[in-house]
Amino acid sequence: MMNLSAAGALTPAPVLPSKPWFQRPSLQVETLVLLCVGFLLLSGNGPFWRAALAGRGWELVATWGFAAALFAAFSAFYFAFLALLATRLTVRPLLSLLVVCTAFAAWYMDHYAIYLDRAMLRNVLATNVNEARELFVWGMVPRVLLLGVLPAALIWWPRLKQRSLGRALAVRLGWIAVALALGAASLLLVFADFASLMRNHKEVRYLLTPGNVVAALAGNALGGAQRPSQPRLPVGEDARLGASWSGRTRPVMFVLIVGETARAQNFSLNGYARQTNPQLARQDVINFPHATACGTSTEVSLPCMFSPYGRVHYDEEKIRGHESVLHVLARAGFKVLWRDNQSGCKGVCEGLPAEQLDDAKVEALCAEGHCLDEVLLQGMEGIARDNKGNLLVVMHQLGSHGPAYFKRYPAVFRQFSPACQNEDLSTCTTAEIVNAYDNSLLYTDFFVSKVIDFLAGAQQQYDTAMLYVSDHGESLGEGGLYLHGMPYPIAPAVQTQVPFVMWLSPGFRRSFKIDQDCLRSNAGAAVSHDNLFHSLLGVLDVQTQAYDKSRDLFAPCRPAPVVALNGPEKAH
Numbered sequence: 001m002m003n004l005s006a007a008g009a010l011t012p013a014p015v016l017p018s019k020p021w022f023q024r025p026s027l028q029v030e031t032l033v034l035l036c037v038g039f040l041l042l043s044g045n046g047p048f049w050r051a052a053l054a055g056r057g058w059e060l061v062a063t064w065g066f067a068a069a070l071f072a073a074f075s076a077f078y079f080a081f082l083a084l085l086a087t088r089l090t091v092r093p094l095l096s097l098l099v100v101c102t103a104f105a106a107w108y109m110d111h112y113a114i115y116l117d118r119a120m121l122r123n124v125l126a127t128n129v130n131e132a133r134e135l136f137v138w139g140m141v142p143r144v145l146l147l148g149v150l151p152a153a154l155i156w157w158p159r160l161k162q163r164s165l166g167r168a169l170a171v172r173l174g175w176i177a178v179a180l181a182l183g184a185a186s187l188l189l190v191f192a193d194f195a196s197l198m199r200n201h202k203e204v205r206y207l208l209t210p211g212n213v214v215a216a217l218a219g220n221a222l223g224g225a226q227r228p229s230q231p232r233l234p235v236g237e238d239a240r241l242g243a244s245w246s247g248r249t250r251p252v253m254f255v256l257i258v259g260e261t262a263r264a265q266n267f268s269l270n271g272y273a274r275q276t277n278p279q280l281a282r283q284d285v286i287n288f289p290h291a292t293a294c295g296t297s298t299e300v301s302l303p304c305m306f307s308p309y310g311r312v313h314y315d316e317e318k319i320r321g322h323e324s325v326l327h328v329l330a331r332a333g334f335k336v337l338w339r340d341n342q343s344g345c346k347g348v349c350e351g352l353p354a355e356q357l358d359d360a361k362v363e364a365l366c367a368e369g370h371c372l373d374e375v376l377l378q379g380m381e382g383i384a385r386d387n388k389g390n391l392l393v394v395m396h397q398l399g400s401h402g403p404a405y406f407k408r409y410p411a412v413f414r415q416f417s418p419a420c421q422n423e424d425l426s427t428c429t430t431a432e433i434v435n436a437y438d439n440s441l442l443y444t445d446f447f448v449s450k451v452i453d454f455l456a457g458a459q460q461q462y463d464t465a466m467l468y469v470s471d472h473g474e475s476l477g478e479g480g481l482y483l484h485g486m487p488y489p490i491a492p493a494v495q496t497q498v499p500f501v502m503w504l505s506p507g508f509r510r511s512f513k514i515d516q517d518c519l520r521s522n523a524g525a526a527v528s529h530d531n532l533f534h535s536l537l538g539v540l541d542v543q544t545q546a547y548d549k550s551r552d553l554f555a556p557c558r559p560a561p562v563v564a565l566n567g568p569e570k571a572h
């Protein structure tokens with residue numbers, strides 16, 4: 001105070017030797033990094049600490065020792081990594097970015113109990129602008145401001161001390177060596193506990209923020225970098241229409257509806273207590289109640305379900321590097337059309353005709369940059385009329401894409417109420433969230449049934465059929481989990497069990513000689529996305545080496561080919 005008033009006077013005499021209280025402190029770059037690392041581990045890692053220390057009592061000294069050792073070890077390793085990149089010029093932007101990203105990531109992880117791995121990050125990055133807008137919820141603002149923006153601004157406050165280049169290098173290498181030694185020593189102290197944590201709960205590494213974000217970004221950058229230069233490797237180059245096609249009088253129209261975020265458990269066709277399938281229940285459909293998805297996210301499931309590899313031979317590089325069943329069908333003579341009301345076909349329809357309809361301007365169906373799924377039927381009459389050959393249309397729904405379930409259906413489908421009317425699910429009760437979700441399933445039920453009605457009406461010109469399957473399920477608060485995208489091995493069944501429903505017109509069944517009763521009596525068996533590739537080839541009688549009869553759901557319900565039938569008779 002004295003200094004301030006002295007400075008206020010115009011007398012030049014007492015030059016200020018002491019500093020005002022707001023004087024910028026002076027820090028070494030290393031100190032700033034260390035402070036920041038400590039802050040990140042404490043402020044942005046609630047889910048990590050809860051998972052790592054689960055089942056331990058805070059009254060035990062060992063718990064505190066384990067927590068302290070982990071804190072020391074991860075601080076040291078984060079520090080050593082950042083010390084490689086941080087200079088007087090880069091340290092502030094680098095740390096600010098990390099602090100803000102961590103605040104965002106931590107909010108999502110806390111709220112939805114998600115694990116941030118490569119697939120989850122790719123989901124976030126691959127969503128379009130409208131989906132991203134829905135991921136932003138006002139509830140996160142206070143936390144991001146307090147634990148992200150404010151500390152990021154503070155990073156710019158201290159002055160950074162300068163050293164000569166040679167000395168700076170020597171000091172930095174010294175710091176890094178000490179950090180690595182300290183980190184290793186801390187882990188060794190609790191090694192048995194740490195090893196058991198990593199063995200039994202590998203997934204906790206996806207909770208360690210911001211390491212998970214950086215690792216996922218790097219993984220996706222490296223994994224994605226090799227792809228665009230290489231064209232997809234062909235699958236089923238020998239594909240052609242089979243013998244049953246020779247006597248056919250009408251072309252085929254097959255609609256494959258790839259649903260979104262519908263979970264099997266909430267379909268009344270599968271025994272859910274609420275009537276969520278009033279429309280499909282009155283259609284002559286075949287329902288498969290035990291169907292499993294290949295992944296827990298669109299980014300994983302979509303490429304996988306259209307590939308010959310599937311979950312059994314899951315290999316992301318191979319799946320993304322090869323053609324899909326759509327390319328095989330196109331080669332055999334189908335006009336393939338991908339109609340999308342979501343974030344695209346994830347490469348599955350690369351090079352094939354595709355229509356993006358999520359920003360269509362259909363007045364009754366579209367608002368705020370989103371369209372209801374009925375937009376996928378817009379113009380289908382014209383497509384059916386103009387097309388004289390075989391047609392396979394894939395309709396990629398917006399379905400029950402969360403967290404804004406309430407935006408997925410028109411008001412007349414708000415039958416289960418009160419329904420959560422907020423993207424921020426934490427503002428709603430579990431019952432309200434489930435109500436909104438179930439309403440979105442009601443609308444999907446209506447939409448799929450409407451597609452069946454359309455196909456039934458096109459029977460004069462086409463042999464028609466429909467298959468509906470969702471890409472993955474959804475968590476609605478069970479065990480504190482929300483949304484989807486859990487790493488597959490630890491994902492709950494609600495995220496992996498999906499509805500799987502088909503409808504075959506009488507003409508289609510006749511001409512492809514499919515026994516519907518047989519299909520229906522087999523439908524109780526376990527099926528999965530892995531059946532899709534081979535079942536599509538099988539039901540449409542497309543012959544290729546890539547076809548595996550054992551995974552074709554229709555194979556047991558079709559008479560054996562004529563040659564095989566006659567074979568034994570001739571032999572006798």
Ligand SMILES: [Zn+2]
Nearest residue numbers: 261297298471
């Ligand atoms: Zn999805």
